[in-house]
Each structure stands twice: as structure tokens, then as C-alpha cells.
Amino acid sequence: MLDLTRTTLAVAFTLAGGAYAVAQDLPRLTVYTYDSFASEWGPGPALKAGFEAQCTCTIDFLGTDDAIAVLRRVQLEGAATEADVVVGLDTAIAGEARATGLFAEHGLDLSGLVLPSEWTDAQFVPFDYGYFAYVYNTEALPEPPTSFEELIALPDDFKIVVQDPRSSTPGLGHLLWIEAAYGERAPEIWAGLAPHILTMTRGWSEAYNLFLSGEADMVLSYTTSPAYHAVAEDDDRFAYAEFSEGHLPQVEVAGILASSDQQDLARDFLAYLTSPEGQAEIPTTNWMYPVVDLGDALPEAFTAQAQPETILALDEDAVTANSRLWIEQALAAIR
Amino acid sequence: MPPSAERLSRPYRPFRLAAGAGLSLAILGLVILVLSSILRAAGAEGESAALRVDIPHLLRMSAIQAGLSTALSLFVGLLIAWALNRLRFFGRDLVIALFATAIVTPGVVVAFGLLTIWGRNGWINRTLEALLDTGIGNPIFGLGGILLAHVTLNGAFAARILLARLDAIPAARLKTGQSLGLGAFERFRIIDWPMLRGTLPGLGAIIFLLCFTSFPIVLLLGGGPANQTLEVAIYSAVRLDFDLRGAVVLALVQIIVCSGIILATTALSPVPASTGPSRAQTWADGTMARLLQWLVLGLGLGAFALPLIVVIVDGLGPGLGRVIASSSFWSAAIASVAIGLASATLTLALALALGLGRAAATDRWLKLVLGLPAFAYLAVPAIVLALGFFLFVRDMGVSPTRAAPIVLVLANALLALPFAIATLGPPLEALASSRGRLIRALDIGGFRQFQLLEWPLLARDMGVVFALAFCFSLGDLGVISLFGTDSFSTLPLLMVRALGAYRTNDAAVIAALILLLTLFAFLALPRLFAWIANARSR
Structure with a gap:
């Protein structure tokens, strides 16, 4: 029995080890990112192929389950980390990431990028963005609410499904959106939303799935979600509900670790990531808006519904200092 | 039986005791190692945001929910096991296997299966709306929904375990009962x-x-x-607050509460009845009892099997060809099966070492101590275990990515261990107490004892344990989320990735295939073990 265990373990070891037997001679760039970025459906494989074709290097994407996990991992590893680049932090945790002092300056000129607001960050390079919004089915819901207040005023059986801000990136984004729109009045808005909240899921995918199976009228997601259904499923029934309070953008960023011994290669990768070739891969794999003008290369679905008119913003330091407090207030308000 | 007589009735098995005790210490050491790795990585300063949560409130809420779930699951499991033990029908084995699959399926998959039936847009509501123009609304969200899901997952599992006990009632005892003309209720109470x-x-x-x-x-x-x-608070302490010290404190609270529960139940646990080779049931109850049994079975099937069947039916739709054609599916499937086999083997070895050691122990306290480590995985929060493993592997100088499969095998084995012990522990104990004198009289060694008694009598149960552990490993997302993966993936991981990339259909296909594989394992593995045992004893 023990022999069998040992043999099986040895087989597992070999299986796992075999995957890492790769060419040693080329310079190697290790990118930590969230799982769906690295997965076969995400931008990872195409970016790897595109960048390796021009860099004479090997690039490894290592997926951890979400953006916060990526940050926590580099924090735990500190200067000993294998990572050269981190891809996929968002504006909600950028402040905290910056405060760790683990990130180097990117030194790239980003003035040509198209973003919700001008980009002047010395450490983080934006590579896509979207806005937090409620997504709905236009057939089932011909007249969606046009503001939080309108949503609150609807009958209690109008249900939305959202994510827990403590465990989910969009869940935290949702909270920050309400904070940006209402500030001190945010707890009041949460209390108003309470009867409409069907449930608060652990992650985005459970919530989105609940919505797709018809359990809720709207789901907290991104303004770009309808584009997925239009492009990949040829289904244009989905839209986002534009709110008159405005929408908070989620900008996804990448950064170079100061501990990396591949600073130049890392910078080249970030330049590629924000180049038109790299950006062309983003919309239909990560389902977000590109940060350059792709012209006709951007599927029409992304422009079929215009981006929100009013754009909100939150100060990075305020987010870092207060998000825990805001979470407690919001949870208390809906309890 | 007075303790001295009890002691005399069991053969002295120092190796079994030492193996069990050594293993218990090793698992305890692992838990301490995990927690101390985290504490070492945690900063020393600062106030702990995580500790601001209202711990007594969380404990109270969790206890109420878990207490209700447990009581309901046991009650329902008992009823179904009773009905299944008495009834013989075509497809019975399939039904039994189906019941066993619930607990090893990813919880979220089962929850979505339930929603397809009970949800606002589910079958019941749509049928009622079509027929009566009214619905049941949204009954599945809230405490009711949590209980429904937990009873679905655990009640069916309880039925599977209890059925194994009922099926092991020696034929001689049934014959006696039948000749005494026991009624359905008396039969349940006495036999x-x-x-x-x-x-x-x-x-x-x-x-x-x-x-x-x-x-x-x-x-x-x-x-x-x-x-x-409490687990949510711990999760957010690790992820959101990055308050590792707070997370360890909360984890300790959870471990202490869980250990208290385990100690209380193991200490209260009565001596199990003896076991024998299972025979085909030939004694049917009276008409009323049989009607009740069919009713219980029908309701049980509707409530438990339907959500799983829904998952399979939904999954075997349009996306099937696309998923099966992808190479990533096959590499994930192969990795899952390899890891499943490795962790099932490890689970069985661990469970036998602990179970045999425990059964050989005559001291009440030693028994208690040997029973504790089986529950380690349930008491230690998954995220804390993941983080601790991650830090430990790094401290050892091993790349976490490379260690991921090994850690997964170990974690999955620990996950399945309590279930394995629940399945094997009582029959091993029963054998030790009923055949102890015989073994002493025969004066055979521990290995022969296993070869002649424990293996032939319990081979089928070991098959169940192997299947259970294998399937747990197939369905578990495990602790590798922090470890990061590139080319390495398992089926549940692939499913979660598909969900995260809007690929709901692909995820549904993968969920269905996991379930089918699980079902197959539950049908085939116990038979395989029983067959090997029979072939050898012949």
C-alpha cells in the first residue's frame, strides 16, 4: 500500500515536473496575473505568442485566483518573488500596491492612451478599463431604472444580485461606485438597496450565473459585459443600465517589480501590452475597453451602447484609507 | 463489559497503535506548522481589523445554521437509508451511487442545480405559473435555501453511509428477526x-x-x-485586510470550537454493533411500511437526485463537442484523475492506519486522541491551510508552482479523511470488539488478521472510501488558488475559469462530466474492491 502511494506520488511529481522542463537559454519573463487573464479564454495565450515573436524571450503567465490574491502573493514573497511583472491590479487596490514599495517606475510615455481620465501614474501602466454597472436583459426588462434612487423606489420583488465586497473585486468596485456617487449618503443608498439584493455572492461568476439563469433582474457587472453576448453568442439582448449619478471606471493596470532582474524586458512587455497589436487582443478575451483607439478592429458591440456620460472618480489615498470602514458601514446598512 | 475484560478481549497490536499514534502526531504537527508559518510571515505591529468582527454573533449564527442542517440531514438520511435497505428495484445501485455523489460535487454546482428547480425561474415556478398563474416566489434564498442546499449535499451522503451499515447486518440476525415476526418498527428498533x-x-x-x-x-x-x-471573516482577513495575525486568531477560534464538537461527539459515541458479510435482503416489511418506503424514496429522489440530473442534462447540451475537442480539457482530466488516484490511495492508507490503531486501542483516552486528527481539514479554514502550505513550501525553498500537485494530493487526502474514518471506523471497531477473542485464540499476527478478517469483510467499504476520496479530489477546488498555475489545471479549476470568462455553457459541460465521472467511480470502485477481495479468498 505504501509502495503504491509512493509510486503514485512519484508519478504526480513527474507529471508536474515535466511541464516545467523548458528551454533554459532564453531570457525569461514571469508575469503574475489573475486566473482568467492567464487561462485559455483570456488574453494570456495570444499576448504570449505575440510578444515572444518579437522579443527572443520566454514569457510565463502564472494565474492566481484574483487580483487581490496576486498582490498578496507578491507581498508575501517580497523581494524574493519570481515575478517580474504583475498584470491585473485595479484602481481599488493600486494605492495599497503602491504603498508596498515593491513596484518600480515604468518609464513609458503613456500620453497617447485613451482612458476615462488623463493618466499620469509613474508606476502603473493601464491596459484596459470598463465601468461598474448593472447589466440587464432588454427583453425581460424594457425600462430599466436610470439611477440608484429609481432602483430603490421599485417594488421589493425587483431583484439585483451583487458580490460581497470582502471577497470579490467587482463587489468592492460596486461599493466604491456608490461611495463615489453618494459619499456620506452611501449607507442610506445601501439601506435602500437592501430589499432588492437577492444575495451577495462570493465572486463575480456566481452572481452573473444567477442573473443568466433568470434569478435576478439585474447583476452588478461591467458596461462591457453585453459585448460578450453580442460577439461570442450573437445575442444582443443584453445592455447595461446607465445611471444618472454617473459610473465609476475600473482601470486595470500592470506594474514592474523593483526586485526583477529583467527591467528592460519587463518594460518592453508593458509597451507591447499597450501597443495597438497587444491591445487588439484585449477586447474579445478580457471583455474590457482597450486603452488605444483600435478603430475598425474594435468589434461594434463595444460601441453599440455608448460609454457612460458622467464619469465618477475616487481619490486613491481615500480608497486605501477608508475601504474597510466603508465596507463595515455598507454591510451594517443592509443587515 | 468491564474495562479489564475489554482489554483481554482484544489482541495486543503495538504496531497498529504506534502507526495510529504517529500519524495523529504528524497531522497535529502539520496544523501547528501551517499556523506558525503564517504567524512568522505576519507583521508584528498594528491593530487587527479582522478582530473587530463580532465573533460570538458569528459563532451563534453558524451554530444555528449548522445545527439545523445537521439534524435535518441525519433525519432525512436515516429515512432514505431505511427505505433503500428494504426496497429492491431495477437501478438501485445507480440511485445509491447518485446519492453518494452529492457531497463530493462542488457545492456551487449543486446550488445551481437546486436553483434550476426551486429558483424564481425554476421548474416549479414556471410550472405553477403556466398552470395556476401563480408561483412560489424566491423560497431558496435565505436560511431556508442554505438548509435546503446543505441537506441536499449532506442528507444524501448520510443516507449512503447509513445504508452501508444497514446492508452489513449479518444474515443470521435478520433470519432470527424474521422468524420472531418483528413488525417494521420493532425491526428498526431492535435490529x-x-x-x-x-x-x-x-x-x-x-x-x-x-x-x-x-x-x-x-x-x-x-x-x-x-x-x-466565521470562515467568511477569516477569508476576508487574509485577502482583503491582509491581517495574517487576525486570521490565525480567528482560525484558532474555529479550530477550538470544532475540536470541542468533535471531542463531545466522539466521547459520546456508543460502541458500534458487529458487522458481517452483506447478503441480499430478502425480508420485506408489511404493506404500509413498504408504501412509506416507496414514498420516502420517491421524495428523496425528487429532492436529491433531480438537482444532479439537471446538472448532467444541462451539461450534455450544445457545448459538449467543443469541450471534448479541446486539449485543455483532456490535460485537466488526466491531471484530475492522477491526483484523484494518488489522494484516494493516501486517504485509504491514512484511514486504515488511524482506524486500525483506534480499534486496537483499549484505553478510552487513547481512542479519543486517535479520533481527533481525522477532522483536521474540516476544522482548519481552507484559506488558512492554503496560505500555510504556500508559506511552508516557500520556506523549504521549493517553488510553490512546482509543489502545487503534491500539496493538492495531501490536502485532498486530508479533506476525505473524516469521511473515510466515518465509513471504516465503526466496522473496524465492531470487528475488533466481536472477533477479538477469536483472534487471540488463533494467535495470529496483525498482518494475518488484516488478510483474513479485516480485508475480506471490509473490502467493499474500503472501495467506498477509495471512491469517496477519489471523487472528493475530483470535485474539490482545493487549496491551490494561492499557488498559481500555468499549464497545470484540474477539472474544477477549468470549470471555474470557464465561468470567470463568461463561458457558462462550457462550465456546465465540465460540471456534468465531473458528475458523470464521479457517478462512474461510485458504481465501479466498491465493486472492484469487493471483486479483488473475493478473488483472493477463493
């Missing part, structure tokens, strides 16, 4: 109950702990932050 009551406390403890620490289901069906568990 069945003594078999079952040794299993109930351990089973109850497992179910309680599972529900106490359940997290994705509580969030998915909880209907908001009113229904929370």
Missing part, C-alpha cells in the same frame, strides 16, 4: 438501530463541521450578509 447509532455521532460531527465552515453556499444562497460564517 437496525444498534447498527446505526455507532455511526450517527461521527457522521453528525462531520456534517456539522461542513455546514459550520461552509462558505460559497452560504454566500450564494444566504440572501445577504445576515447569514455569515
Whole structure:
């Protein structure tokens, strides 16, 4: 029995080890990112192929389950980390990431990028963005609410499904959106939303799935979600509900670790990531808006519904200092 | 039986005792190692945001939810096991296998299966709306939904374990009962109950702990932050607050509470009845009892099997060809099966070492101590275990990515261990207490004892344990989320990735295939083990 265990373990070891037997001679760039970025459906494989074709290097994407996990991992590893680049932090945790002092300056000129607001960050390079919004089915819901207040005023059986801000990136984004729109009045808005909240899921995918199976009228997601259904499923029934309070953008960023011994290669990768070739891969794999003008290369679905008119913003330091407090207030308000 | 007589009736087995005790210490050491790795990585300064949570409130909420879930699951499991033990029909084995699959399927998959039936847009509502122009609304969110999901997951599992006990009632005893003309109720009280009551406390403890620490289901069906568990607070302490010290403190609270529950139930656990080779049941109850049994079975099938069948039916739709054609599916499937086989082997070895050691022990306290480590995985929060493993592997100088499969095998084996012990523990104990004198009289060694007695009599149960552990490993997302993966993937991981990339259909296909594989394992593996045992004894 023990022999069998040992043999099986040895087989597992070999299986796992075999995957890492790769060419040693080329310079190697290790990118930590969230799982769906690295997965076969995400931008990872195409970016790897595109960048390796021009860099004479090997690039490894290592997926951890979400953006916060990526940050926590580099924090735990500190200067000993294998990572050269981190891809996929968002504006909600950028402040905290910056405060760790683990990130180097990117030194790239980003003035040509198209973003919700001008980009002047010395450490983080934006590579896509979207806005937090409620997504709905236009057939089932011909007249969606046009503001939080309108949503609150609807009958209690109008249900939305959202994510827990403590465990989910969009869940935290949702909270920050309400904070940006209402500030001190945010707890009041949460209390108003309470009867409409069907449930608060652990992650985005459970919530989105609940919505797709018809359990809720709207789901907290991104303004770009309808584009997925239009492009990949040829289904244009989905839209986002534009709110008159405005929408908070989620900008996804990448950064170079100061501990990396591949600073130049890392910078080249970030330049590629924000180049038109790299950006062309983003919309239909990560389902977000590109940060350059792709012209006709951007599927029409992304422009079929215009981006929100009013754009909100939150100060990075305020987010870092207060998000825990805001979470407690919001949870208390809906309890 | 007075203790001295008890001691005399069991053969002295120092190796079994030493192996069991050594293993217990090793698992305890592992838990300490995990927690201390985290503490070492935690900063020393600063106030702990995580500790601001209202711990007594969380404990109270979790205890109420878990207590109700456990009581309901055991009751329902008992009823179904009773019905299944008495009834013979075509496809019975398939039904039994189906019941066993619930607990090893990813909880979220089962929850979505339930929603397809009970949800606002589910079958019941749509049927009622079509026929009567009214519906049942949204009954599945809130405490009711959590209980429904937990009873679905655990009640069916309880039925599977209890059925194994009932099926092991020696034919001679049944014959005696039948000749005495026992009624259905008397038969249950006199013949069945003594078999079952040794299993109930351990089973109850497992179910309680599972529900106490359940997290994705509580969030998915909880209907908001009113229904929370301590595990959520720990998760957010690690992820959001990055307050590792606070996380360890909360984890310790959870471990202490869980250990208390385990100790209480194991200490209360009565001596199980003896076991024998299972024979085909030929004694049918009276008409009324049989009607009730069919009713229980019908309701059980409707409530438990339907959500799983829905998952399979939904999954075997349009996306099937695309998923099966992709190479990533096959590499994930192969990795899952390899890891499943490795961790099932490890589970069986661990469970036998602990179970045989425990059965050989005559001292009450030693028994208690040997029973504790089986529950380690249920008491230690998954995220804390993951983080601790991650830090430990790094401290050892091994690349976490490379260690991921090994850690996964170990974690999955620990996950399945309590279930393995619940399945094997009572019959091993029963053998030790009923055949001890015989073994002493024969004066045979421990290995011969295993070869002649334990293996032939329990081969089928070991097959169940192997299948259970294999399937747990197939369905578990495991602890590798922090480890990071590039080319390496398992089926549940692939499913989650598909969900995260809007690929709902692909995810449904993968979920269905996981379920089918699980079902196959539950049908085939116990038979395989029983067949090997029979072939050898012939």
C-alpha cells in the first residue's frame, strides 16, 4: 500500500515536473496575473505568442485566483518573488500596491492612451478599463431604472444580485461606485438597496450565473459585459443600465517589480501590452475597453451602447484609507 | 463489559497503535506548522481589523445554521437509508451511487442545480405559473435555501453511509428477526438501530463541521450578509485586510470550537454493533411500511437526485463537442484523475492506519486522541491551510508552482479523511470488539488478521472510501488558488475559469462530466474492491 502511494506520488511529481522542463537559454519573463487573464479564454495565450515573436524571450503567465490574491502573493514573497511583472491590479487596490514599495517606475510615455481620465501614474501602466454597472436583459426588462434612487423606489420583488465586497473585486468596485456617487449618503443608498439584493455572492461568476439563469433582474457587472453576448453568442439582448449619478471606471493596470532582474524586458512587455497589436487582443478575451483607439478592429458591440456620460472618480489615498470602514458601514446598512 | 475484560478481549497490536499514534502526531504537527508559518510571515505591529468582527454573533449564527442542517440531514438520511435497505428495484445501485455523489460535487454546482428547480425561474415556478398563474416566489434564498442546499449535499451522503451499515447486518440476525415476526418498527428498533447509532455521532460531527465552515453556499444562497460564517471573516482577513495575525486568531477560534464538537461527539459515541458479510435482503416489511418506503424514496429522489440530473442534462447540451475537442480539457482530466488516484490511495492508507490503531486501542483516552486528527481539514479554514502550505513550501525553498500537485494530493487526502474514518471506523471497531477473542485464540499476527478478517469483510467499504476520496479530489477546488498555475489545471479549476470568462455553457459541460465521472467511480470502485477481495479468498 505504501509502495503504491509512493509510486503514485512519484508519478504526480513527474507529471508536474515535466511541464516545467523548458528551454533554459532564453531570457525569461514571469508575469503574475489573475486566473482568467492567464487561462485559455483570456488574453494570456495570444499576448504570449505575440510578444515572444518579437522579443527572443520566454514569457510565463502564472494565474492566481484574483487580483487581490496576486498582490498578496507578491507581498508575501517580497523581494524574493519570481515575478517580474504583475498584470491585473485595479484602481481599488493600486494605492495599497503602491504603498508596498515593491513596484518600480515604468518609464513609458503613456500620453497617447485613451482612458476615462488623463493618466499620469509613474508606476502603473493601464491596459484596459470598463465601468461598474448593472447589466440587464432588454427583453425581460424594457425600462430599466436610470439611477440608484429609481432602483430603490421599485417594488421589493425587483431583484439585483451583487458580490460581497470582502471577497470579490467587482463587489468592492460596486461599493466604491456608490461611495463615489453618494459619499456620506452611501449607507442610506445601501439601506435602500437592501430589499432588492437577492444575495451577495462570493465572486463575480456566481452572481452573473444567477442573473443568466433568470434569478435576478439585474447583476452588478461591467458596461462591457453585453459585448460578450453580442460577439461570442450573437445575442444582443443584453445592455447595461446607465445611471444618472454617473459610473465609476475600473482601470486595470500592470506594474514592474523593483526586485526583477529583467527591467528592460519587463518594460518592453508593458509597451507591447499597450501597443495597438497587444491591445487588439484585449477586447474579445478580457471583455474590457482597450486603452488605444483600435478603430475598425474594435468589434461594434463595444460601441453599440455608448460609454457612460458622467464619469465618477475616487481619490486613491481615500480608497486605501477608508475601504474597510466603508465596507463595515455598507454591510451594517443592509443587515 | 468491564474495562479489564475489554482489554483481554482484544489482541495486543503495538504496531497498529504506534502507526495510529504517529500519524495523529504528524497531522497535529502539520496544523501547528501551517499556523506558525503564517504567524512568522505576519507583521508584528498594528491593530487587527479582522478582530473587530463580532465573533460570538458569528459563532451563534453558524451554530444555528449548522445545527439545523445537521439534524435535518441525519433525519432525512436515516429515512432514505431505511427505505433503500428494504426496497429492491431495477437501478438501485445507480440511485445509491447518485446519492453518494452529492457531497463530493462542488457545492456551487449543486446550488445551481437546486436553483434550476426551486429558483424564481425554476421548474416549479414556471410550472405553477403556466398552470395556476401563480408561483412560489424566491423560497431558496435565505436560511431556508442554505438548509435546503446543505441537506441536499449532506442528507444524501448520510443516507449512503447509513445504508452501508444497514446492508452489513449479518444474515443470521435478520433470519432470527424474521422468524420472531418483528413488525417494521420493532425491526428498526431492535435490529437496525444498534447498527446505526455507532455511526450517527461521527457522521453528525462531520456534517456539522461542513455546514459550520461552509462558505460559497452560504454566500450564494444566504440572501445577504445576515447569514455569515466565521470562515467568511477569516477569508476576508487574509485577502482583503491582509491581517495574517487576525486570521490565525480567528482560525484558532474555529479550530477550538470544532475540536470541542468533535471531542463531545466522539466521547459520546456508543460502541458500534458487529458487522458481517452483506447478503441480499430478502425480508420485506408489511404493506404500509413498504408504501412509506416507496414514498420516502420517491421524495428523496425528487429532492436529491433531480438537482444532479439537471446538472448532467444541462451539461450534455450544445457545448459538449467543443469541450471534448479541446486539449485543455483532456490535460485537466488526466491531471484530475492522477491526483484523484494518488489522494484516494493516501486517504485509504491514512484511514486504515488511524482506524486500525483506534480499534486496537483499549484505553478510552487513547481512542479519543486517535479520533481527533481525522477532522483536521474540516476544522482548519481552507484559506488558512492554503496560505500555510504556500508559506511552508516557500520556506523549504521549493517553488510553490512546482509543489502545487503534491500539496493538492495531501490536502485532498486530508479533506476525505473524516469521511473515510466515518465509513471504516465503526466496522473496524465492531470487528475488533466481536472477533477479538477469536483472534487471540488463533494467535495470529496483525498482518494475518488484516488478510483474513479485516480485508475480506471490509473490502467493499474500503472501495467506498477509495471512491469517496477519489471523487472528493475530483470535485474539490482545493487549496491551490494561492499557488498559481500555468499549464497545470484540474477539472474544477477549468470549470471555474470557464465561468470567470463568461463561458457558462462550457462550465456546465465540465460540471456534468465531473458528475458523470464521479457517478462512474461510485458504481465501479466498491465493486472492484469487493471483486479483488473475493478473488483472493477463493
